[in-house]
């Protein structure tokens with residue numbers, strides 16, 4: 001389904017082994033077969049201190065993956081009405097590399113009421129780094145899953161629709177977003 005020529009990256013941000021946002025990220029990987037994969041649970045990062053942490057080797061590795069991608073799908077848990085700290089920390093460590101990226105969000109939450117929680121990070125990416133946010137968020141709660149499986153057909157469909165949009169936006173804006181100044 002995806003445009004195979006446009007480089008995409010899926011980042012799974014939960015550190016929980018039973019993560020539902022990772023289950024969604026894996027489903028997205030089925031749709032975006034050539035997308036690169038990054039799991040923060042498998043890549044230990046220092047806490048951003050605004051200084052020495054930028055020199056950590058894993059920060060450079062992650063920054064390279066972000067740099068190489070045109071479109072990035074973020075799969076995140078919702079914690080305290082926000083994205084989780086692992087994602088926030090990764091953004092702090094890789095900041096300007098998000099310039100001009102097309103970004104989509106898959107969110108796993110405990111309840112229905114936190115559906116706008118991703119907006120703070122979306123705003124920060126837009127206003128700090130001129131990222132282009134795909135205007136379609138996937139937001140899911142426990143009722144959409146059974147164990148490690150997505151049991152809600154509509155959720156699976158919404159993940160595919162987001163993958164399609166991410167791919168289309170990334171292709172359409174290819175060549176344009178590179179011209180955005182940091």
Ligand SMILES: Cc1cc2nc3c(=O)[nH]c(=O)nc-3n(C[C@H](O)[C@H](O)[C@H](O)COP(=O)(O)O)c2cc1C
Nearest residue numbers: 014019020021077078079080081108109110111114
């Ligand atoms: C520290 C913490 C804070 C949470 N805060 C919220 C919240 O504000 N809103 C919500 O709907 N769910 C909240 N939850 C529930 C998680 O969003 C839910 O467990 C989700 O599945 C986590 O994503 P993951 O399964 O990918 O790790 C919280 C869970 C934890 C552990």
